[in-house]
Amino acid sequence: MTASTSSGEADVPGSGLLYRGAEADIVRGEWQGLDAVYKVRKPLAYRLPVLDDAIRRQRTVREAEMLHLAKKAGVPAPFLYDVDVRSSTLVMEYIEGTRLRDLTGAMGEDEAAQAFQEFGEATARLHRAGIVHGDLTTANVVVRDRGLVFIDFGLAFRTTRLEDQAVDLRLIKETLVGAHPEVSRLALEELFRGYSKASGAVKLRAVQRQLRSIERRGRYARVT
C-alpha cells in the first residue's frame, strides 16, 4: 500500500506537480525506485463531501480495473504500480512523451493521419474488449516514440452497448471539431479508417449510425 497520512492525503516521495486536471492532480514522483506518476483525486470543494467521496472512490477503483482491461485488449496504457483507495490515489508508470493535444496543431498531414488512424484502431480494440474509455480527448493520449499511449481511464466502464461506444466516439469528434478545427476532417476520417481496420466496416457503419442518432438529439442540431 502507498503510505498515506492520517488525513487520508497521499504522501508522494520527491513530488512535483505535473498537471492539474479537472478531477485529479498528476504528480511526478518515485515508487520503489521507479519513475512514477501519482494520480491524486483530491476532494473537490464545490461538490458535497458525501457525493464527492463516493465519486472519487468509485472512479479510482474503476480506473485501476480499466487500466488492466485496456492492456489485456492490446491498448497501450500505463502500468499500474499501486492503489490507495483511502486517499483516492493511483500510482502508475511515468510515460515519457507529449499529449496529442499539444502536437496536433504542429503535425504534418502524414503524421496526423498515422496518429489518428492508430487512435481509431485502439478505440475499436477497447470497444471489442467490452469497455469504453469515457473521456476520449486529445489530452488523454500521449504520443511517444513507439506510438500512442492511452491515459486517464477514470471515466471508463464495462459495456458492449452500441450507444456507449458511439458516445465515446462523439467525444473525440466534439474535441476535434471544437479544439482542433483545422485538422478535424482529416483526423476524423483517419480515426474511422483505423476503427474499421480493427473492427470491420460493418461495425464502423453501425457505430457511425448510432453517433448520428445521438447528434440529432443535441439541442438545435441539424445533422445531415
Add this chain to the structure above:
Amino acid sequence: MKKHILGVESTAHTFSVSVVSSDGEILSNTKSIYKPPEGSGIHPFEASQSHIASAPSVLSQALTLSGLQLKDVSAVAFAKGPGLGPCLRVGAVVARTLASSLGIPLVPVNHAVGHIELGCLLTGSKDPVVLLVSGGHTMIIAYAGKRWRILGESLDLTLGQLLDQFGRHHGLSSPCGRAIEEAAAGSNSYLRLPYVVKGNDVSFSGLLTASKQMLDSGKPFTDVSYSIQETAFAMVTEVTERALAFTGKSEVMIVGGVAANRRLSSMMSTMAERHSAKLTASPLEYSGDCGAQIAWTGWLAYNSGITVPVADSEVTQSWRLDGVDILWRS
C-alpha cells in the same frame, strides 16, 4: 460617429426590445415575460399571443427610455433563432417592419451567441470558457478558429428544463429556478441521485425521473430541491472544469437564465479558484433572455458587414451556435 442599434428578442417566454450604442452602452432594455399557468410549461402559441399583445408598448417604452427617436437608429437586429417558431416570428415581424419602413438594414442574430457576446461586454471577459445554462441551452463553449465551439453539452434535457419539469411536477409554474433555489436553502439533507457525466457531456433525464419519484414517494420538496441542485450543478461544474483544464484558458463566464442561481455560481467560483481562473457572471438583469443580447451582438455583426434582406429573413428554429461565423473576433 456613435451609432445606435435596436434589438428585438422573442425566442421563448420573453419579448424584449433594447437600444444600444456602438460603444457598448445599453440605453434601454425593456421586457415583457409570458407566464404560463401553474403546473404547466410554456405553450408556444399562447406565448406568441402574449408577445403580440405587449410588442407595441415594449417597443415604445424601449425608445422612450433610450431618449432616442426611430430616425436615430442605424440598424435593427432580431433573434433569428434558435427558439420557438411562433415566438420567433413575432420578433421577426416587428424587426422587419421597422427595417423596411425606416429603410435601414436588418441584422440576423443567433440568440445563444447573443448571450455570450453580451456577457463578454458586461463582464469584461476576453476569451472565456463559457457555461451557457438556460431553458434552451446547457453548453460549455469556447472560442477557436472563427467560431464559438461547443466543448460539452447536455445529451438530453437542458438545466432549465430539468429544474422546470421538476418544479412543475410539484405544481409550480415555469420558470421554477428561483422557487427551487429558495426551497433548497431550507435543507441540508442530501438524497442520493444519479450523477451522470459522460466525458464532457452530462445527462439529466435519469436525474429528473429519480427526483420526481422521490417527490411521489413523499420526500420533502426542500430536500429533493437541495439534492437535485447539488447533483446537477456539480455535474455542470465538473464538465466546465474539464473544459477549463483542457483549453488552459484563464477566464470562466456563466450566462443564461440559470446563471442567476447563487449556489451554481458559488460552486463555479470554487472550481475556478482551483485553476487560478477568473469567474464572471452576467449581471442578473442581463443573464436571462433580453433585447440587449440581440442589440449588442447585432451591432458586432452589422459592423462586420452582416445584414439580411427582408425577403430572406425567415426565422430558424434550430440554429446551433457553432454554425455561426464570428467575424468580429480575432
